[in-house]
Amino acid sequence: MIRRLRRCGHAPGAISPEDQAVVDEFRAMLTALRNPEPWTPGISSARDIAVRVGPFVERAHTRPGDDHGPDLIAVTLVHPDTPHAGAYLHGRQLGYTEHDWLRCPTTSILGYWQPGYTQLTHAANGLHLPDDIGMAPANYALYIEARKRDDTHDGHTLLRLGPYTQTRHAQQDGDRLTAALNGRETTLAPGYRITMRFGPLNVSDHQLFTDPSKTDVVALLNTAITDVRP
Known part of the structure; x- marks a missing residue:
């Protein structure tokens, strides 16, 4: 060594x-x-x-x-x-x-x-790093957020989806969620605007994420929105 x-x-x-x-x-x-x-x-x-x-x-x-x-x-x-x-x-x-x-x-x-x-x-x-260094990729995630429509723009994260090992998989689910939100961003939860963003998986909070591999992401979105209160 x-x-x-x-x-x-x-x-x-x-x-x-x-x-x-x-x-x-x-x-x-x-x-x-x-x-x-x-x-x-x-x-x-x-x-x-x-x-x-x-x-x-x-x-x-x-x-x-x-x-x-x-x-x-x-x-x-x-x-x-x-x-x-x-x-x-x-x-x-x-x-x-x-x-x-x-x-x-x-x-x-x-x-x-x-x-x-x-x-x-x-x-x-003088050694090359091994291909497998014993750490998995940090991966990617989708974040569904609710922001107040007043001047404060306060809000919180409703749903964290991940990990996605490839950006194209995250993009596919992102497109489905965007279509589900289209035109309804400000009507699904009174007083809030519902938005979605793509980003790196925050592994420090990995226990807060929902694995999207075997779930209906639109159904998860609808369930998360019911928890929003004005």
Whole structure:
């Protein structure tokens, strides 16, 4: 898992700069493993996190607004040297750009990313990311929302449909829902406008979604609308 390090010389005298760099990298790795910086769901931060991918550790961006789930959040893996020059090209060669947003179990998160984790990545070992990294795609969803027609535009989400593994499947159900709403957006629920939007599946709230694969989405829409109150 750890890339092969140069052995420090045993000759008398001061340690060479090259060997000192190896020692410093190894110490940084041990420090990161022994003293992880805890990550807490729901604490918005621009910092990347460190996640386990098999026996390796990888750097990951969290998706804004989808990082509060107690058991799952959405992440995308990035090259450990991001944003330095050459990181994107090297990452592309090793498969880092082939994965979109992923469903990451929070139990796989070590903490906030530290440079000391770099030696434990696929990239540092010259390895391509595997096709199956143990995380399912974050997928897509349809959101049915009710917004008040007054100046406040307050409202809430009536129905969350997902996951959709392909955008075309979401589009098909979206077309059916659009047809069902056509001309009735403001009459189905007095005082509200019913709208639908397409977006990424918010895996932090995955338990709130209804699986659309074996259901009538229009029937689900009609049921959800009956719960709207002026």
